Amino acid sequence: MQYRSDRKGTKLSVLGYGCLRFTKENGKIDIDKTEKEIMEAIRSGVNYFDTAYVYGGSEAALGEILERNGVREQVYIATKLPHYLIKSKAGLEKCFQEQLKRLRTDHVDYYLMHMLNDVQTWQGLCAKGVDQWIREKQASGQIGSIGFSYHGNSANFKELLDAYDWDFCQIQYNYLDEHTQAGREGLLYAESKGIPVIIMEPLRGGRLVQLLPEEAKLLFAEAVPKRTPAEWAFRWLWNQTGVTVVLSGMNSLEMVQQNVQVASESKAGELTGEQMELYEKVRQEINRKIKVGCTACGYCMPCPKGIDIPGTFRCYNELYTGSRKAGKKEYLMTTAFRKKQNPASGCAQCGKCEQHCPQQIPIRQKLKEASRELEDPRYKFMSFVVKHLRIWQ
Structure with a gap:
């Protein structure tokens, strides 16, 4: 496994474990299967695990697995505050304590404002005392680093980066979204400020693998060296020095092992000009046929009418x-x-x-x-x- 450092010098595995897509059976997380996959990842050097308050059952499952295997201190937990549900500082504290209980820990290493998309929302949170609360929690050691996850345009992203002394941030970024949402412009701005960037949706919810157009699959199949579409997608990200951790929602041992292998080999600046042209050709094929840019994140759910x-x-x-x-x-x-x-x-x-x-x-x-x-x-x-x-x- 390779590692890149955050602002405090902590070495984070370049491959992070996204805990949104744990395997579920009858609506409940398959804890035994998930445990095998998480432990395989930890043994392979993965040390960054990303979850959230609203990821149904995810925090509790992660906490249980880490506790019963005695590996809590070997990893860094990142989870998120659902600020859109918080009405007061008391509500904020109640939510945080529930998260600690779910995670079976006394501290969160990386804490994010979940889906914080503009400065105005952040200012509203500060008016409720969130910034003061953060400083108190960091002083007590209950929160290590503070950041935010983001879905929005690059202009708002840069304004948010300047609005507070953030320790890190998290954005959706992949070769298809290079110039949408925070995009490359936002990534480079964060890098210029020395702010680590965690990447979510590296495969666009699987779209850059299972749902690639046949023409795009053929382009990858004919490329040299031989790599899977997923590997091409990951290597595009790790090729950039501004990328600190790439999250992957791994839910099979094979997926863990394959991603770990790629993460162990990929280096910044390794892609050639010819290979970068390949991504552009693939991107053109995808955009030519795709109808809805959905990443299957599930934030739109549940639908009152039960529509998936x-x-x-x-x-x-x-x-x-x-x-x-x-x-x-x-x-x-x-x-x-x-x-x-x-x-x-x-x-x-x-x-x-x-x-x-x-x-x-x-x-x-x-x-x-x-x-x-x-x-x-x-x-x-x-x-x-x-x-x-x-x-x-």
Whole structure:
């Protein structure tokens, strides 16, 4: 494993463990499977684990696994404050203490303001005493480094970096998002200020692997040296000196082992001009066919009508980036073949989802578009059969 240092000189593994996508069975995290994967990562040198208050069950699962294996002091825990749920300083303290309890620890190494996207929001938090509370927690040792996770444009990102003496920050960044959200401009600005940058969504929620257009897959397949699409995506990030840690939502031993191998070999400045041109060609192929820039982060959920919004967009994009037959089949299986059907056409247009979407996707409009293409006569017939003949209940 390779390591890059934060502002305090702490060496962080260049590969971090994103804890949002732990494997779940019947809505609950598969703790035994997750334990095997986390312990494999730790044995391989991964020492940065990223979770959040709103990642259902994630903090508790991570805390339990670290405690029962006696490895809490071998790793750094990063978790996030859901500031959008906080109404007072007392509420802030209550939330933090609940997080400590879930994580079975007395301190958080890296604490983030979750989805802090503009200076005005930060100023509002300061008015509630959050900045003073942070200083108190850092003085007591209950919080190590303070930062924020960000979804927004580069201009607002730079303003936020200047608004407080942050220890680190976290942005969505990958070769497809090079010039969107904080983007390369934001990354370079953070680097100029000596602020470590943690990268989330390096594979765009898997889009840069499973849902690549066939033409893009072919470009990677013909490239030299031979690398998987995931490896190309990771190496693009580690090629940049401003990137400190790249998070990966690993949920299989094979994924852990493969990512660790790539992280152990990748170095800044290693990519050639020809290889950088390859990324541009792949990017052009992706943008030519993609319909919705959803990363499957799940912030739009739950939908009041039970619609699986990320799942719907995954199937919709599959129509154009992969197989139309596969996209329609998956949509049918995941929306119609269930006791309570949840097609995109059931959207109530409430707009709740759009208030929380980091990608600022016009979800209601895109659900309409997806419904028009996915819910064809065959879908409607099969949905009717399942519902009225109760063959799936």
